Amino acid sequence: MSLEEEIRELVLGLEGVSIVYAADPLWLTVLKQVGAALSPGDDPAQLPFVVCQMEDGDGRATMRVQIRIGSKGDVPAPALARSVAAAIRRFIAAARPGLEVVAAVEIAAIGV
Amino acid sequence: MNPTRDCGRRIWDLSDFLDTGASPDAEHIAHCPQCQARLAGLRSLHAAALELLEDDVASAGTEESGWLETMLANLRLETRAGRSIPLAGDPSDQLSETEGAVIALVRNIGDSLGGVLIGRCRLDGDVTVPGAPVEVNVNVSARYGYPLPGLAEQLREAVVAGLLVETELNVAAVNVAFTDMRAPIAEPGTEEGGKL
Amino acid sequence: MTRSNPPAHRLADAPDALLAERAGDGDVAAFETLARRHGPLMRAYSRRLMSSVAEADDVVQESLITAWKEIGNLRDGAAVKAWLMRIVGHRAVDAGRRRKSHGTITDQPEPIDKAPGPEQSAVTGSARQALSRALAGLPEEQRRCWILKEYGGQSYEEIAQTLGISAASVRGRLARARTTLVTELEEWR
Secondary structure, three states: OOHHHHHHHHHHOOOOEEEEEOOOOOHHHHHHHOOOOOOOOOOHHHOOOOEEEEEEEOOEEEEEEEEEEEEOOOOOHHHHHHHHHHHHHHHHHHHOOOOEEEEEEEEEEEOO | OOOOOOOOOOHHHHHHHHHHOOOOOHHHHHHOHHHHHHHHHHHHHHHHHHHHHHHHHHHHHOOOOHHHHHHHHHHHHOOOOOOEEEEOOOOOOEEEEEHHHHHHHHHHHHHOOOOOEEEEEEEEOOOOOOOOEEEEEEEEEOOOOOOOOOHHHHHHHHHHHHHHHHOOOEEEEEEEEEEOOOOOOOOOOOOOOOOO | OOOOOOOHHHHHOOOHHHHHHHHHOOOHHHHHHHHHHHHHHHHHHHHHHOOOHHHHHHHHHHHHHHHHHHHHHOOOHHHHHHHHHHHHHHHHHHHHHHHHHOOOOOOOOOOOOOOOOOOOOOOOOOHHHHHHHHHHHOOHHHHHHHHHHHOOOOOHHHHHHHHOOOHHHHHHHHHHHHHHHHHHHHHHO
16 A cells, blocks of 8 residues: 555544545546546545655655545544644654655535 | 418518517518418427427436436535635644535535525635634525524524634624525426436 | 535425525535436437437536536526526537547438437327427538527527527528428428
8 A cells, every 4th residue: 555545544544534535626527538437336546535745845855745534523623634634744753754744634525 | 381472571581580579571471371371380390399398308307327426426526625724733734624615514504404595605705814804695595585583693603603613714794695586486397306 | 513414305496596506605416406407408408419319418417517617607596507508509519510520420411310319209100200300301500500499498699609600690590490390390290
């Protein structure tokens, strides 16, 4: 499993998270353009969900992790965003020690 | 067709007349048996067209279309984001929620009050700036023209409470507008809630 | 935290304008209701404009995707039905043009046995079947004008814009189509 997929799995298991959305909101258009027919049974892992990009942050190696989620509604959205970011940060500290992390967490749906 | 000699009018003029109801030739058309016969033919064609349309719609309505289900399932995953509303966090985090998520939240809060349906919701103000005052504007469908007493206040309170929990917005006001919308009239050949 | 959505039947009774507003805000359930409500008409329309059922369904699917993207910009929600039909009309004409430019179709009257619409009536020789056959025999440009008018309810100007021709040409094609159809219906009788 790639780092992105691991992060996705991790976040899906967190309290209050209902869903991890595809990274690119226009994926539907893109898929149509390439003529791919998506059926409900298709493996969703083919689409990018978590985006990890290396950035140059003041000389230190920094990884920017981008993720879009939906909240279940039992954990208030502001607190949920913070706890997801913290979980991502902890995970990367263990998986890639020494890396600075910028966690970009967007809540795209509340109470779904 | 009337056997008298051709009145010289062309079907062009009648075709126009049928569509617009007006013609510089209206006087002649009204009294010419040939034109009247042709008009009758055109009206009959129009009636047959409506019947054919009804048939086509009825048969289209009974067929399965798995592609619609797939498309709708995919649409649910494509959220209508709107602006990005910042949330507080660790200095190196970039936390946010989408305007679309908050609007859907307001709509759900309103819908759950019962008896009414929420229409358009708007967040007015610069939601991208933490602490900037924001006004929430909500349309409520008063289906039969009777806004329930106290509903506006109830809705306001529920929305303010919901936003307090799920956002960090500075909600300056919740404005409720009752819009009078009538229910659709069922048309022949269509099924409400029928399969596409 | 309330998480309820209105039961489907409440939305099913809601007027177009309300559904359009909700769909514009991102409510998929409202959009779905609109799609089910107007879909059969869109499909019937598309089938008469296209040469095959598969192409016609593609046009409707693309139209609904376009509608989903654009419905937030729709100012008059009550006119959503006419708006959906306009999208289908434009897409069908575009799809027809793309086919032509790829050289697979020549601008000739389509053979009568290649009827564009479904022949659903079980009663042979009915007026509707006669009309359906007569429609199939019309030159494509005349048939499209006629369908855009009779099914789509468009004005001469709107049809002119959709097809990229003058209103006068629309008038002419409509008149020719009607002459042929009236004659064929009378012969059938």
